[in-house]
Amino acid sequence: MKPKLNNQQTLFMILFKIIIQLYTWITLPLYFIIQQPWNHRRRNENNRLRIHRHESDKSDMTDIYIRNDSGVYDHPIFEQSTLTKMFQETIRINRHDQPCLGYRKILEEIPDEKSGGGKVRKYRLSSSYKWLTYMDVDKITNNLAQGLMANGVQKSDRILIFAETRVEWMICFQSILRIGSPIVTVYANMGIEGLKHGIEETNVHTIITSLNCVPMLMKTLNQSQQNSVKQVIYMDGDVGKKIIENNQQQSYPDANIDDPLVIMYTSGTTGTPKAATITQRQFCASIRALYTIVRNVAHSGPLHTYVSYLPMAHIMELTLEIFFTLFGVRLGYATPFTLIDSATGLAKGQKSDLQSLKPTIMTSVPLVLERILKQIDEKLRNTSTISQMAIEYLIDYKAHWTSRGYQSPLITYLISSKIREKFGGNLRVMICGGAALDPIVESRIRAALDVILMPGYGATETTGAAFCMDFHGLDYGFVGAPMGDVYFRLRDWNEGGYSVRDKPNPRGEILIGGDLIVIEYFRNSPLTSETFQTDQNGIRWFQTGDIGELYPNGYLKIIDRRKDLIKLQNGEYISLGKVEAALKRSQYVENICVYGHIMSDDLVALITPERNSLKQLAKDLNKSDDMNIQDLCNDKDIERTVYEDITKMAIQSLLGRKEIPRRIRLVPDVWSNETGVLTAALKMKRRVVEKMYRQQLADLYSNHDNNNIDANNNVAK
Structure with a gap:
């Protein structure tokens, strides 16, 4: 939540932004000559793929692609x-x-x-x-x-x-x-x-x-x-x-x-x-x-x-x-x-x-990066309002110009280097995997820490990453191109409305092939046959269940997941993962589970709050200092404010009206891998959450338009 500014602070920020913009346009020609951003953009926009084999007889699939620099192993x-x-x-x-x-x-x-x-x-x-x-x-x-x-x-x-x-x-x-x-x-x-x-x-x-x-x-x-x-x-x-x-x-x-x-x-x-x-x-x-x-x-x-x-x-x-x-x-x-x-x-x-x-390389998962970003925001909230607004503006400013191939050495020296000291001071590369990374989180982490952030995509079934952004990637929200000797293609998913003939870019289920595909699920032949296939050319394929969009430069964007798709009573399909990713941008959300009942046309949500932000909110609302986490979660004023904030995040993320949860419940429990709610990769176990909070989900639907709904009929036993 942005702090409210008085008239003097508003005037200061206007003048501050004017000065920054004047500095930008005065120095831009010099930066343009020295940093040569066109070279960075050219490398970013070059197509990283080549067609391995045409599949003209399969109209529901793209051709088979492979990285165009595969096969160079000079070590x-x-x-x-x-x-x-x-x-x-x-x-x-x-x-x-x-x-x-x-x-x-x-x-x-x-x-x-x-x-x-x-x-x-x-x-x-x-x-x-x-x-x-x-x-x-x-x-x-x-x-x-x-x-x-x-x-x-x-x-x-x-x-x-x-x-x-x-x-x-x-x-x-x-x-x-x-x-x-x-x-x-x-x-x-x-x-x-x-x-x-x-x-x-x-x-x-x-x-x-x-x-x-x-x-x-x-x-x-x-x-x-x-x-x-x-x-x-x-x-x-x-x-x-x-x-x-x-x-x-x-x-x-x-x-x-x-x-x-x-x-x-x-x-x-x-x-x-x-x-x-x-x-x-x-x-x-x-x-x-x-x-x-x-x-x-x-x-x-x-x-x-x-x-x-x-x-x-x-x-x-x-x-x-x-x-x-x-x-x-x-x-x-x-x-x-x-x-x-x-x-x-x-x-x-x-x-x-x-x-x-003092590492130079670090691996992370999206949930950890989200926590890091919220910790940075929390520290900023402890500074003066002007300092907070100015630093946030400069981080966003740096993210904007980074995506255009420029560096911002002054901001790096004044801000990023200080934040990076918390990570030992030498951090240069961060590799991220395990789940989809929010583009806003990605851009702000890259700018705040001044690191090369490389989101990737893969699974146990692909023996780790199969796609990854490279060092020259400038765009946010992508998982990069396929890695060395990795084959990939897209396949229509008609139920979800995705086709390889979509314009401007082909979309569909991601299929990954190559020697890195595992040989089987141990002693589970039916699931092995269902998940893996070997084509007539001996390429072994893994059907990921994830939906991707392929861009002209060979970068892939994960846009949906088949298992996260639900169909509401009105026949509308909703991607729960997409909604959760948008709402997690709220400073009050540590984690969230969005739920939709097959007999309803509304979504509801369970939220584990970010505790420090919730305590600060209680203070801003003049609540008692004696309130524990259970009291904070049960307080209707706090719940209303959190709901307003996630609704704002939903609107900013361009979610549709039916994609915004109608009701929420704040839960005081910690969701972690130790409590069995998150996987080791810190992804939510949706069915575990639904089963654990079966009654709370039923309560969210009771006494409303669908008061005859029993959540037990739609929750994993």
Whole structure:
């Protein structure tokens, strides 16, 4: 919400904008000559695609496209045919004393009282990162692999890694890779039933876990009567010590390009958990695909530092860590609880992980970027009204000119560099995936932090990203072009009204093909046959269920999702994801679930509020200081103001009248992956929310025009 200005402040802002515009037009010729924006625009507008094959006999599909610079793999890593050999090659070509994997030692764990009577852990950490060199990693990895083999692990045995993101996760991954055993990954937020299902379905032989995950694992094993687990190994122990002492060495099995490497349970939001079987071939294809986008980073790896904090059981994080390790980039491990200065796990006086590590590359998901932007806005609200308005104007000003190929060095120096200090000061590249990124969030993050922000698009089924914006991309709201050796096409979706013959741009369901498509859903032939197809030329295709629009420069925009489409009683189709993305722009919205009943022609919404903004709103409305979060959510004045704000966001986003929720309910609960409401990629589990708030949804429809509606008839049981 923009602050209200008095007459003097309004006059100041008018004069301020006039001065900025005068400065712009006076200096524009100089910037035009020095920065040569036409070159940036030309690179941005060049078509990145070529037609791989015409499909004139299929009127409901586009031709098959591929990136026009695919096939340029000028690095020694690509002389190797398997991921196993690639890791051996990176040990050879990188300096043995070169830092590889880093972590902070926990010096003390402090229980801290939390409002509400609960406790939260706070940590005292080492001020600097401790680094393992490439030689250290090679030795530790070999010792662990030999230790596992001495404990009876064979190539055919499946090993579950069940732990939070940490340096030992990557070491275990590389160790098991040497043996050739398939690695099973399961998200902790799948719950005991999900973990039990994964252990039993894959017949896990060995489990490697951390002490933090032991309680849940033990409960699961106690409830499981059909598991094949022979041993549980703790990351915090000394696996391989016996091998070091006795100097025993066994030869490793030969690796094959089609060996199953990972059986990864997806972060899917509905139904029985499904696992994708990913072979060495798919991981190698994913490495090649990434290389076409960040080739310059790959050739200057030792100059970069990557911060790892997202779940390694998620395909995006795992593939990026593998890629950066192979090309000499330092990996520093962090946790969401100690990542930034305001993180809940930092004891008083402790530096955040970002301040200590000072990364140059960071991966994020849209929800995290939205939170970062809201934190920036919150800090601005703590300044004077004039300062807030001026800085917001300058950030929007920078975003505007950035999209036209210009840089704004003065704003970068005065504003962006100060904000970037919160991220360690060296951040240059942010990669974003996991869900659709709001163009406004994208433009403001790029401007505020002065970083290259690269949204991407992919899935577990595509072994990570299949599309990504490149370094030269200027446009907002796109996921880029297909990456190296990735095939793609669009197909009509008549029910949603999308066609490859639409003007000005073709639209339809996104189909992705190539070697990076996983071979199957583990032990689920019906779903495999339904989701994947192999054409007459041997290209394997994944039907994503997402709707895209293809632009002339080869960039793809995600515009809809089949599973998010609902049909209201009046016959109108509504994209829930599109509505939610628009309403999340409100400063009062932390997360939102829009819901439509099949017997109604209205939408309603459940909102988890952004708590600091809600408290400030209560203060502005002269509410009592004693109100807790439950009281704030139940207050009708607060609810009315929040509703007015999301309605304003809807209008600004050009939503139709029927796309705007008629009623809302503020809920005090925290939606997170720990509470089971969000996936590990921080995407909402829609059916879980609908089931959890079944009564509240029914109440939103009761005593209105549709007071005979029972939400239970339309909510997942």
